[in-house]
Amino acid sequence: xxxxxxxxxxxxxxxxxxxxxxxxxxxxxxxxxxxxxxxxxxxxxxxxxxxxxxxxxxxxxxxxxxxxxxxxxx
Amino acid sequence: xxxxxxxxxxxxxxxxxxxxxxxxxxxxxxxxxxxxxxxxxxxxxxxxxxxxxxxxxxxxxxxxxxxxxxxxxxxxxxxxxxxxxxxxxxxxxxxxxxxxxxxxxxxxxxxxxxxxxxxxxxxxxxxxxxxxxxxxxxxxxxxxxxxxxxx
Numbered sequence: 001x002x003x004x005x006x007x008x009x010x011x012x013x014x015x016x017x018x019x020x021x022x023x024x025x026x027x028x029x030x031x032x033x034x035x036x037x038x039x040x041x042x043x044x045x046x047x048x049x050x051x052x053x054x055x056x057x058x059x060x061x062x063x064x065x066x067x068x069x070x071x072x073x074x
Numbered sequence: 075x076x077x078x079x080x081x082x083x084x085x086x087x088x089x090x091x092x093x094x095x096x097x098x099x100x101x102x103x104x105x106x107x108x109x110x111x112x113x114x115x116x117x118x119x120x121x122x123x124x125x126x127x128x129x130x131x132x133x134x135x136x137x138x139x140x141x142x143x144x145x146x147x148x149x150x151x152x153x154x155x156x157x158x159x160x161x162x163x164x165x166x167x168x169x170x171x172x173x174x175x176x177x178x179x180x181x182x183x184x185x186x187x188x189x190x191x192x193x194x195x196x197x198x199x200x201x202x203x204x205x206x207x208x209x210x211x212x213x214x215x216x217x218x219x220x221x222x223x224x225x
Contacts, residue, residue, distance in 0.1 A: 009131070048129055
């Protein structure tokens with residue numbers, strides 16, 4: 001994948017996510033945190049560290065578990 | 075209305091996604107320059123630039139995906155519409171089932187993509203497919219959330 005195509009894909013996804021969650025303040029906060037870490041990586045010209053990936057995967061897994069858990073009855 | 079909670083339902087079709095992707099392919103270089111000049115990349119599109127690595131792009135997509143998961147989680151946590159004494163704002167099990175399926179698929183796609191991206195011997199086509207599959211999976215969940223007006 002050439003860099004422009006890869007970045008375009010990334011931009012498409014990020015733009016779509018932003019539109020989808022525009023009104024969700026909690027969700028936007030989460031996205032902003034991820035983007036801040038990404039910005040740091042870009043500034044330091046490095047890839048995500050193993051610890052950063054572990055943390056990201058843990059968050060993704062926790063959200064997945066919550067999505068797959070039924071709510072209590074009202 | 076007891077249906078699906080908040081907001082107006084909006085449509086997100088494959089055609090719109092393709093059109094949007096094609097538009098971005100055409101204008102990405104200009105967009106990247108503009109983002110760099112205005113310094114608004116952080117707010118509008120994260121920190122991706124033309125020099126972003128595959129690992130950075132995967133990270134950006136997955137961390138943004140967390141935002142969609144948060145929206146999906148909040149909807150799932152609403153009482154089911156079929157429950158006795160269900161409130162007006164409730165969740166439909168059929169929608170939750172769609173969301174769960176799309177979310178599970180996206181998580182799997184990200185696991186696969188991360189593995190390939192972190193393998194320095196991965197070919198360009200493998201990287202392309204892995205990131206593309208993750209992108210399709212994210213868009214599938216996003217389309218469900220948009221279709222039902224979930225935010």
